[in-house]
Amino acid sequence: MIRFVTGNENKVTEVSEHLDVPVEQFDYDYVEIQADDITSVARAGAAESYDAIGDGDAVIVEDSGLFVHALGGFPGPYSAYVEETIGVEAVARLTADHPDRTAHFESVVAYADGNRIKTFSGRVDGLIVPPRGDGGFGYDPIFEVDGQTLAERTTEEKNELSHRGQAVERFAQWYRTQS
Ligand code: ITT
16 A cells, blocks of 8 residues: 555546555645755655654655746746646647747656655656647646647556656556565
């Protein structure tokens, strides 16, 4: 059993489909520190969650963000805040007339067990487009890879190429060597 500290059920679905161990969602709202890189955010979140829950069981957290190249990497670590405030369609409109519509998603899974914190990252590159598709969550409808947005793919298809799929796969490979 892996304890995944997150308030985002979509993340739990994706991670559960990817791992061959059961995943338990733990809804603890850790502080997301202000940092330019999501690795620091994930590390701090895993350490805080492990200490706050306090029963000695290992935890993972996952932090992710969308980095739009024409906008200097915005919204990056602030992706959740920007989604909540202006919404994903507004982010697509910001680059609609820009010659460079490239962007990438990053994901970092951080594992903490009291002795150590380990991080595993993933990245997928794509293009910002007007929204298409009704699968996935968050920025999926405006992020296109190989002609399809992530919202036009099934969870399994998304996991095969996504930032989170890669980070979780790297975590899973390491985790299997631990028991
Ligand atoms: P936590 O409780 O795990 O923090 P969260 O939804 O707040 O859940 P983050 O802080 O990692 O997650 O914020 C990530 C933001 O990027 C948020 O707006 C997501 O909707 C978006 N995002 C992350 N991964 C995504 C993906 O695979 N597809 C689309 N949007 C994604």
